[in-house]
Each structure stands twice: as structure tokens, then as C-alpha cells.
Amino acid sequence: MKYDISNDGDMKAFGARVATGIVAGCVLELIGDVGAGKTTFTKGLAKALGVEDPVQSPTFTISQVYELPDSRRLVHYDFYRLTDAGILSAEISEAVHDDRTIVVVEWGDIVEDVLPEDRLTLRIEAIAEDERTVELIAGGENARRVMEALS
Numbered sequence: 799m800k801y802d803i804s805n806d807g808d809m810k811a812f813g814a815r816v817a818t819g820i821v822a823g824c825v826l827e828l829i830g831d832v833g834a835g836k837t838t839f840t841k842g843l844a845k846a847l848g849v850e851d852p853v854q855s856p857t858f859t860i861s862q863v864y865e866l867p868d869s870r871r872l873v874h875y876d877f878y879r880l881t882d883a884g885i886l887s888a889e890i891s892e893a894v895h896d897d898r899t900i901v902v903v904e905w906g907d908i909v910e911d912v913l914p915e916d917r918l919t920l921r922i923e924a925i926a927e928d929e930r931t932v933e934l935i936a937g938g939e940n941a942r943r944v945m946e947a948l949s
Contacts, residue, residue, distance in 0.1 A: 799945060803930040809835045812932065813842025816918075819947025820847065822870045822898045824940045825914055827906030830922030832878075835930050836904045839920070843902065844872055855904065860886065869898065876904040887912050918944050 803809050816826075820843070828836040837855040844853045848867040855876050864872040873893045875886075890912045893901050906913060916938025923931045936942045 799934045799948070801932045801934070802925075803835065803932060805928045806835070806838050809838040809930065810842030810845070813839040813844075814846035815948060816944060817843045817846035819944035820900055821940060821943060822900060823896075824944060825894050825901045825917035826903070827910070827913055827917050827919045828902065828904045828922065829907050829919065830930075831924060834922040834924050835932075836922060837876075839922070839932075840874055840902050840904070844874075847872055847900070861889070866900075870900060871898065872900045872902065874902045874904075875909075877908040878905045882908065914938070916940050 801812060803812055826843075828839065830836055837853070841853045844864060849864045849872060851864060853864070853874070854862070860875060860877070862874045864874070866872060875890065890901075890903075890909065893899050894914050903909065903913065906919070918941035919935040919937065921933040921935070923933075925931055934945055934948075936945050
């Protein structure tokens with residue numbers, strides 16, 4: 799499935815739309831160049847899930863945890879500055895196998911060997927300054943549920 803995004807507001811709205819199909823245990827892998835809209839998407843997703851704190855890219859901290867109102871949590875990783883998961887492999891493995899956690903991984907291609915097969919991959923491509931194309935690739939049951947919710 800491919801979606802055309804016209805601006806930052808649309809990217810946040812798309813994140814919110816994806817949130818409607820999210821269940822705890824979902825893993826989202828975000829792939830795209832710097833400035834493609836990965837964090838903007840995550841901001842929309844997080845807000846729709848009930849995160850009230852400001853959502854920033856965890857580029858320097860690597861991860862950020864947000865507690866959700868329904869006792870789930872959103873864990874947001876950004877591996878831009880790393881070449882592999884390294885010592886974070888155990889943390890990622892724990893997060894992706896926790897049935898109350900939703901995991902978002904920016905630059906997921908760097909750590910794809912640690913990610914579960916059941917994940918929704920979003921490939922974000924810049925077409926113009928504000929225009930993006932987002933391709934969704936479902937890798938398992940949870941990912942397919944999210945895609946079905948978008949239909």
C-alpha cells in the first residue's frame with residue numbers, strides 16, 4: 799500500500815490514522831532519509847495514542863519511553879547515529895516481545911536483524927520539499943491488522 803502525503807500536518811494525521819489499528823505488541827519500522835518525516839509521523843501516532851508529552855526524535859538518547867493512558871507504553875528508538883544495535887539488542891528484544899508495548903524504530907534498517915518478522919515497515923520517500931510517499935509493508939499478523947484498519 800502506498801500513500802501520498804502533502805505536508806507535515808498530513809504526515810501527523812497519517813500517524814494518527816495508523817494509531818487506530820495499533821495494538822500492544824505492534825512494531826513499526828520507519829525507513830527514510832534525514833528529514834523524510836519519520837519523527838513527524840511518530841508525533842501524530844503518539845498524540846493519537848494519548849501521549850501528552852512533547853515527542854522529539856531520540857537521536858542522541860537513542861530511546862524514549864512514553865506511558866500511555868491505558869497502561870500500555872510507546873517506546874521510540876532512533877538508530878541514526880549507530881551502525882548496529884550493539885548493547886541495545888537485549889533492550890529492543892525485550893520491548894518487541896512485551897505485549898503491552900508499541901515499538902517505533904527510526905532507521906530500522908540498521909537493526910532489522912533484531913526486529914521481529916511481525917512488523918509494519920514504513921518506507922518514507924521525499925518526492926518534493928513537502929511531499930512524501932509512504933509505502934507500507936506488512937510482515938505479520940499485527941502488521942496486517944494495522945493495514946486492514948487503514949482500508
